[in-house]
Amino acid sequence: MSKRPSGMELAKQPGTIILPGERMANIGDSADAGQAVIRIGSGVTQKSSELLASKAGYMRYEASRNKLWVESNQKRYVPALEDPIIGIVQDRFGEEYRLDINGSDTATLSMLAFQGATKKNRPNLGAGALVYCRVVRASKNMEAEVSCIEPGSTKSWSGGETLYGELQGGTVVQVSLGMARKLLREDRVLKMVGNVPFQSAVGVNGRIWIEAGNCEHTMLLSLALQKADVMRADEWQEFVKQLWSQSKK
Template sequence: MTTTERPLVLPGDPISPDLIPSSTSKPLRLGPGLRHVPPSDIVPVVAGQLITNHQKNSMWVEYNNNRYIPTPGDLIIAQILRSGPDLYFTSISPYTPPATLPHLSFESATKKTRPQLAPGALVYARVVLANKHMDPEIECVSQSTGKSDGLGELKGGMVFDVSLQFARRLLMAKSKEEGKVEVLELLGGEGLAFEIAVGRNGKVWVGGEDVKAIVVVGRALRETDEGGLGVEAQRKLVKRLAKGMK
């Protein structure tokens, strides 16, 4: 079991040490809704459920919010707005300032070989810097390996908007407790071929050679999200959509 209790917390509430993961092999990761107050206090900044993932040594507050707040480590889908001398300015949410993406934050990028991204291009990136005093910064390469690790420009395909909560569930689909979203596996089982990139900022990119399949995947995601569908309802939805393609 990866997650345990889900106590309700309010902004400023003290968090019991018993609820804080204590792995010695991984650094503690704080997600949305929590703030570290030196030297050792962890304080919620929003009201919601405190979620603890001992396997990943992480914790966050789950709350209903339509505004994405950038958090270091988040995987997001960003759109290029314009290019400066050394970096791109990108849009990650209607409610956040433009995020910067250095030209050399790509695998094997140099001043001569860096990607030439036009306004409107999409990238799958990771948030590396986010605080209230500076604009967010994102990257398309792992700082530890120098590899893209699946990040970079997203070519073709379509982008679909989903709720922030649903995006988080998609990103945590391997967790037994959080993995109640099976719609993507069910679509693959029906023979649909597609690629997908999920952004914590409520964006899902779907790519593939068959435009009809892309639309079906996007529709399935939206209906599952908006309808709050359980596993059985997801199966019925996929069967109906797959039948409509034939």
């Protein structure tokens, strides 16, 4: 995470292709007044007052969170601060869970890193449990750390109304990292999947959780999302129509 003045200048338009070493933005003098915060995501490195690309891909910028990153077709997820991800509990060590996050390494989750959790009142997760969480520490030299606490929220994990926490029921669909980020940017894609109510959670690590109330609808939604990753938009829309029409027979 890096400080920047409100007048940060992007060197390229978001969505354009960028190569390693190319300048993405100038963040000026971090000592200036009127500082804001820019979140540096995957594929971005800082050199003095400049943000440079460290890998090839599409330049992305999310104004609402002041987040800058490079989107590529990599298969393995690289943790970045504030990324929402879906982890799978592998084991428990003392007061921490170790999660598979679809990366080259695992991540740790404190047993108290849940909204309103205490030593006497906290989730008890078993191996294989799905957890929707956010990255709070990301380093090349250390294991990533995640949390299920949403800043500013007063809801408790025990009420089942928190944004982050254990995902119960449903199923997980594995998609490309690019598709996962697209689903976060354009929720209309999820809305087009079907005409039944469902719950979903999108992790930028390529995992999508879907729960539609019954197994048939959940499986149909999962299949539609998998196909969205490999079909053209027009082909996919036609496929979704046929999928739901056949399910009603």
